[in-house]
Amino acid sequence: MGIRExxxxxxxxxxxxxxxxxxxxxxxxxxxCTLVAVVAMVQGVNTYxxxxxxxxxxxxxxxxxxxxxxxxxxxxxxxAKETNPIIRYPDYQFLRANARLPRAIGAQTQRTxxxxxxxxxxxxxxxxxxxxxxxxxxxxxxxxxxxxxxTDEQRRAYVAFVGPDIVTHLFGGANPLxxxxxxxxxxxxxxxxxxxxxxxxxxxxxxxxxxxLRTYQKIYGNQDSITLxxxxxxxxxxxxxxDEMEMLMRVRRxxxxxxxxxxxxxxxxxxMTLWHTLTGAIASVMVGVSFVFLVVGxxxxxxxxxxxxxxxTQEVGTRKAVGARRSDILWQFLVESAVLSTVGGLIGVxxxxxxxxxxGALTPIPFSLPLGAVVLAVVISTLVGLFFGxxxxxxxxxxxxxxxxxxxx
Amino acid sequence: xxxxTIHQPSATTATPYAGDHxxxxxxxxxWKIYQMGSEQVAALRGVNLQIYRNEYVAIMGPSGSGxxxxxxxxxxxxxxxxxxxxxSGHLVSALDDDELxxxxxxxIGFVFxxxxxxxxxxxxxxxxxxxxxxxxxxxxxxxxxxxxLQQVDLADRVHHKPNELSGGQRQRVxxxxxxxxxxxxxxxxxxxxxxxxxxxxxxxxLLEVLWExxxxxxxxxxxxxxxxxxxxxxxxxxxxxxGDTRTRRGDAVANRPPAPPA
Numbered sequence: 029m030g031i032r033e034x035x036x037x038x039x040x041x042x043x044x045x046x047x048x049x050x051x052x053x054x055x056x057x058x059x060x061c062t063l064v065a066v067v068a069m070v071q072g073v074n075t076y077x078x079x080x081x082x083x084x085x086x087x088x089x090x091x092x093x094x095x096x097x098x099x100x101x102x103x104x105x106x107x108a109k110e111t112n113p114i115i116r117y118p119d120y121q122f123l124r125a126n127a128r129l130p131r132a133i134g135a136q137t138q139r140t141x142x143x144x145x146x147x148x149x150x151x152x153x154x155x156x157x158x159x160x161x162x163x164x165x166x167x168x169x170x171x172x173x174x175x176x177x178x179t180d181e182q183r184r185a186y187v188a189f190v191g192p193d194i195v196t197h198l199f200g201g202a203n204p205l206x207x208x209x210x211x212x213x214x215x216x217x218x219x220x221x222x223x224x225x226x227x228x229x230x231x232x233x234x235x236x237x238x239x240x241l242r243t244y245q246k247i248y249g250n251q252d253s254i255t256l257x258x259x260x261x262x263x264x265x266x267x268x269x270x271d272e273m274e275m276l277m278r279v280r281r282x283x284x285x286x287x288x289x290x291x292x293x294x295x296x297x298x299x300m301t302l303w304h305t306l307t308g309a310i311a312s313v314m315v316g317v318s319f320v321f322l323v324v325g326x327x328x329x330x331x332x333x334x335x336x337x338x339x340x341t342q343e344v345g346t347r348k349a350v351g352a353r354r355s356d357i358l359w360q361f362l363v364e365s366a367v368l369s370t371v372g373g374l375i376g377v378x379x380x381x382x383x384x385x386x387x388g389a390l391t392p393i394p395f396s397l398p399l400g401a402v403v404l405a406v407v408i409s410t411l412v413g414l415f416f417g418x419x420x421x422x423x424x425x426x427x428x429x430x431x432x433x434x435x436x437x
Numbered sequence: 438x439x440x441x442t443i444h445q446p447s448a449t450t451a452t453p454y455a456g457d458h459x460x461x462x463x464x465x466x467x468w469k470i471y472q473m474g475s476e477q478v479a480a481l482r483g484v485n486l487q488i489y490r491n492e493y494v495a496i497m498g499p500s501g502s503g504x505x506x507x508x509x510x511x512x513x514x515x516x517x518x519x520x521x522x523x524x525s526g527h528l529v530s531a532l533d534d535d536e537l538x539x540x541x542x543x544x545i546g547f548v549f550x551x552x553x554x555x556x557x558x559x560x561x562x563x564x565x566x567x568x569x570x571x572x573x574x575x576x577x578x579x580x581x582x583x584x585x586l587q588q589v590d591l592a593d594r595v596h597h598k599p600n601e602l603s604g605g606q607r608q609r610v611x612x613x614x615x616x617x618x619x620x621x622x623x624x625x626x627x628x629x630x631x632x633x634x635x636x637x638x639x640x641x642x643l644l645e646v647l648w649e650x651x652x653x654x655x656x657x658x659x660x661x662x663x664x665x666x667x668x669x670x671x672x673x674x675x676x677x678x679x680g681d682t683r684t685r686r687g688d689a690v691a692n693r694p695p696a697p698p699a
Binding site: 033040044342343345346347348349350351352353354355356428429430433 | 509512515535547549553557558
């Protein structure tokens with residue numbers, strides 16, 4: 029019996045028991061749907077985050093107190109807190125004085141605080157002290173007014189450049205230029221407003237107040253570590269620039285050759301790697317869960333196939349009587365369970381597709397159906413059907429024709 | 438008890454039997470012993486019989502006589518414990534499962550009491566089934582299945598499913614299925630057991646027609662009036678051949694001038 033006949037027989041059986049087949053396939057459907065949807069989601073989010081990270085500015089990296097590696101592992105972080113000194117203003121000055129390769133080096137430090145105006149207050153605002161040259165390295169542009177200027181820095185002026193959220197929440201959308209906000213008991217004059225950037229995962233990117241770094245240190249002291257933003261002169265010079273900054277930092281810290289860095293250098297590729305590690309962890313958990321579903325689905329298929337063999341003992345007998353060999357019967361039931369499972373896989377893919385359509389319409393994340401995952405999911409569901417079909421099929425194949433013919437059903 | 442003519446079977450000669458007295462079925466001291474727990478039960482105790490090409494034979498016996506066991510062996514559904522069974526020159530008693538399946542496919546056409554058609558499948562496809570297992574190409578399959586259905590007068594019912602057919606029509610589909618691979622014998626096990634008497638007569642008339650067209654027919658039954666349609670009746674009792682008689686119809690046929698070869 030050829031594969032075509034076997035598939036036709038299998039589809040005929042599926043059609044004859046639509047509801048039963050559907051219920052049988054629920055496990056496979058759910059697992060394939062989860063699998064494909066998770067991969068689609070992770071890919072979509074990665075694309076989205078990738079584009080966001082890329083917008084941070086090209087050829088930019090930062091020098092910070094901790095490396096990404098230290099920031100993402102509690103044990104290493106506790107150890108690094110002992111070994112890594114905070115980066116201070118003189119470090120910034122040292123790098124600016126000695127670095128040859130960077131186009132620019134900016135510095136920033138930040139904390140969260142409450143911003144008030146005229147009795148209204150906005151909590152959890154990102155308060156940053158920045159050097160004026162970070163404009164162009166960060167993602168926003170000036171929408172209104174001007175950015176912080178070197179003179180503001182020198183004068184340690186009480187001026188602020190604010191995100192659009194401040195304007196909408198504290199000024200009701202009215203022009204805030206020249207007006208004042210109160211941050212940590214100090215008044216600042218608003219000199220400029222940034223362009224809106226929207227949300228990333230529900231986190232507003234427009235909820236900030238930027239003041240000159242020297243002003244920040246005058247108010248909050250110099251115990252907050254500074255992060256240095258370094259812009260290379262081009263993509264080709266980026267690695268060399270990173271090397272130079274690393275070397276200068278090691279010199280500044282008097283590290284000998286066998287000591288590890290006690291600071292971190294974080295490029296956008298490192299950020300992306302970190303992000304992939306994070307989403308990869310989530311994805312692998314979900315994929316693991318979907319495989320559990322798949323095994324459960326396979327067992328359900330095995331169960332229903334065993335029932336089908338019993339139910340169709342007489343059919344097996346008839347087929348054997350007219351010349352079916354053991355291998356024909358084995359093949360027939362194997363194909364049937366594989367087809368059953370594959371149909372489940374296809375339904376799962378369809379559901380996942382509908383899910384990505386819905387998610388793509390409801391979120392800014394660009395979802396697409398990953399072809400590789402679709403093919404893999406369908407192939408895996410077929411294999412599950414084959415694997416869990418082996419036992420029922422061999423049971424059917426082993427039936428003796430007499431026993432099969434004379435069974436009363 | 439024994440049949441009058443005894444030929445030495447030969448596996449080497451292609452046509453070991455002269456004329457139209459070619460032996461299709463030959464059993465030699467056929468035993469079948471079942472193990473029932475610790476006891477051994479002999480269902481057949483040395484059955485010797487020969488059936489010739491284009492014979493119409495009934496095997497009769499009460500239940501428990503070993504008649505069904507004999508039918509299973511003749512139908513190659515089972516293997517004997519001891520003894521030899523030759524079918525159309527093949528020693529089938531020594532064959533393994535797959536070879537038996539091939540013999541069932543090529544040499545034997547089954548007609549069952551319960552029809553044993555595949556439900557939800559058209560008459561045509563049911564008749565095609567043996568051809569599927571013999572590996573015939575689809576176009577030839579359809580053509581031969583249509584021809585077989587024509588032979589049983591069901592050309593206008595080919596796309597009906599079993600549950601859309603009457604009992605007699607279902608049995609005719611089963612007979613078409615038995616014919617389609619041009620087997621050496623048609624083995625009918627109580628073919629009228631589930632049919633009313635009018636339909637039974639139709640089916641028996643059809644078997645008669647098939648016999649006239651040159652088929653060898655072995656009928657297993659416990660009903661005398663059904664056995665009377667055959668030309669020769671082999672009685673089985675206690676696992677042995679208890680009698681081998683020619684029926685009145687058989688006498689009539691024997692006195693008839695020989696038919697031209699089919």
